[in-house]
Amino acid sequence: MPFRKCNNVIEEVSAIIDGEAGAIACARFFGHLAMCDQCTRYFEQFKEVRAAAAHVGPEDLPTDFDHVMEDVLARIAEESKG
Amino acid sequence: MTRAAAAAAALDIEGLKAGDSGAWREVMSLHGPSLLGYATRMLGSRTTAEEVVQDALVKAYKAIDRFDGRASLKTWMIRIVHNRAIDELRRNKRYVDLPDDDPEASYFDGRGKWAEGFPTPEKHIDAKRRLAQVREAMDGLAHSHREVLLLKEVHGLSTDQICEALEISPGNLRIRIHRARKALRAAVVDPGTEA
Numbered sequence: 248m249p250f251r252k253c254n255n256v257i258e259e260v261s262a263i264i265d266g267e268a269g270a271i272a273c274a275r276f277f278g279h280l281a282m283c284d285q286c287t288r289y290f291e292q293f294k295e296v297r298a299a300a301a302h303v304g305p306e307d308l309p310t311d312f313d314h315v316m317e318d319v320l321a322r323i324a325e326e327s328k329g
Numbered sequence: 330m331t332r333a334a335a336a337a338a339a340l341d342i343e344g345l346k347a348g349d350s351g352a353w354r355e356v357m358s359l360h361g362p363s364l365l366g367y368a369t370r371m372l373g374s375r376t377t378a379e380e381v382v383q384d385a386l387v388k389a390y391k392a393i394d395r396f397d398g399r400a401s402l403k404t405w406m407i408r409i410v411h412n413r414a415i416d417e418l419r420r421n422k423r424y425v426d427l428p429d430d431d432p433e434a435s436y437f438d439g440r441g442k443w444a445e446g447f448p449t450p451e452k453h454i455d456a457k458r459r460l461a462q463v464r465e466a467m468d469g470l471a472h473s474h475r476e477v478l479l480l481k482e483v484h485g486l487s488t489d490q491i492c493e494a495l496e497i498s499p500g501n502l503r504i505r506i507h508r509a510r511k512a513l514r515a516a517v518v519d520p521g522t523e524a
Contacts, residue, residue, distance in 0.1 A: 252441030257433075261507035285443040292448060296514045299456070299463040300482040303370075312365060315379050316357045319386045320350060326387070327348065 251279050253286050260293050340402060345393050357386060360403050363484060364410045370479055371414045373468060381417055385410040400493045404486070408494040411476065418472060425471040427508070432515035449519050459517075466516035474509035481506055 256279045262268040263276055280287045340359070344352030361382070368378035368385075389409050396405055418424035436447040454462070467475060480486045480494060492502055 254441040
């Protein structure tokens, strides 16, 4: 039976993913996962959603920025005159 | 050094401060699409995002003398766009701050062990459909969650850069990132339980 409480273990997931957890914390975290299928499932879901989030941007980034840029330059030129 | 990083490093800051339109054109070409992408996701409207980015860039132009180089130019501009976007959301009473509810409160019993049925078993979903789910879920998150996820996961800013852009401490950011990721996971995997 896992020694640590599951609700405490999952609070460490971000620190583990971001490489901010120390060696002892990592050992305890993965030691718990080795004995707990539900925390393992949660960890896998967490990583998968996070990995997908990294791909939200590029597809959606606008490519037609030229008109925004021209409007800004026109406004700057206008303000410079004033 | 990546091509983008090399281009950023080569930006002519003195030219920007002197009001050189070529230098401004270059900086907008380099960072503009990213700024517009961030504003669009925060505001949920491409048209409003364009107005916000335009205002922010004009503000950056006027304030460039105060840019001291401690933060990168990109971070400095993100901060201006972010603040202008938050103003816009608040003006229209659309800004959603940190939710009080924990989306995972129902996951555990009183002893801190998983309650029956959690975490929800997942069906296999292909990557394209998962991405669509995540995109939709992200658009539905509180803005205070969305902003940190966009900057960290989507735009790949470092902890220091995000702290600089949002004017928050690293400790605060760590907590917000974790809560935001939990909210995103819940919205994708356990829709209906998210805050």
